[in-house]
Amino acid sequence: MINIVLFGKPGAGKGTQAEFLKEKYNLTHLSTGDIFRYNMKNDTALGKEAKSYIDNGDLVPDSVTIKMLQDEVDKHLDSKGFLFDGFPRTLAQADALDAFLKSKSWEVTATIALEADDDVLVQRILERGKTSGRADDQDEEKIRNRYQEYNEKTAPLMDYYKAQNKFYAVNGIGSIAEITERLSNVIDKL
Numbered sequence: 655m656i657n658i659v660l661f662g663k664p665g666a667g668k669g670t671q672a673e674f675l676k677e678k679y680n681l682t683h684l685s686t687g688d689i690f691r692y693n694m695k696n697d698t699a700l701g702k703e704a705k706s707y708i709d710n711g712d713l714v715p716d717s718v719t720i721k722m723l724q725d726e727v728d729k730h731l732d733s734k735g736f737l738f739d740g741f742p743r744t745l746a747q748a749d750a751l752d753a754f755l756k757s758k759s760w761e762v763t764a765t766i767a768l769e770a771d772d773d774v775l776v777q778r779i780l781e782r783g784k785t786s787g788r789a790d791d792q793d794e795e796k797i798r799n800r801y802q803e804y805n806e807k808t809a810p811l812m813d814y815y816k817a818q819n820k821f822y823a824v825n826g827i828g829s830i831a832e833i834t835e836r837l838s839n840v841i842d843k844l
């Protein structure tokens with residue numbers, strides 16, 4: 655069982671890399687952003703609850719997000735391991751994840767951050783917004799708000815995982831294949 659947390663600012667490439675890593679390492683990919691978007695598209699109660707936060711670039715409240723993530727893990731109890739993408743994003747979520755995995759005798763194996771400069775990332779998101787149809791990708795003010803949320807609430811998680819000796823970082827600038835290789839180099843040594 656290996657459980658990897660993919661970590662990085664909005665636009666860092668977590669989703670793109672997760673697609674390759676899940677195949678290579680036979681992991682269950684859980685993207686909280688994708689799960690929220692699926693629920694918004696299908697107009698579920700969860701989707702309705704999350705929509706206003708997401709469209710404004712705010713984080714969805716912890717209680718909602720943690721419950722959703724736990725339900726998704728519980729749907730895949732026979733998994734060989736999980737690739738968490740977009741979760742945890744707050745200390746409360748990180749604590750909840752540790753406790754939840756522990757209750758199953760599992761743990762986070764490693765957290766790997768994709769690093770890139772903010773200007774590169776904002777440009778990537780605006781490009782993505784032209785085709786993704788995501789409201790939160792099209793408005794520079796909302797994108798800036800996502801970075802503020804990241805800096806205030808998510809960045810402290812680096813110290814949280816460093817204190818557990820579970821934090822790794824790779825350069826997120828380069829070709830998709832190059833970055834997959836950098837991530838694989840970390841995972842292969844775990």
Ligand SMILES: Nc1ncnc2c1ncn2[C@@H]1O[C@H](COP(=O)(O)OP(=O)(O)O)[C@@H](O)[C@H]1O
Pocket residue numbers: 663664665686687688690707708709711712713714715719739740741742743744747790800
């Ligand atoms: N763990 C989380 N906690 C709270 N909100 C979340 C979480 N994951 C995703 N969201 C919501 O979904 C939005 C989109 O997430 P995601 O697709 O991971 O985008 P990105 O990393 O590109 O900003 C976030 O801006 C936030 O509103």
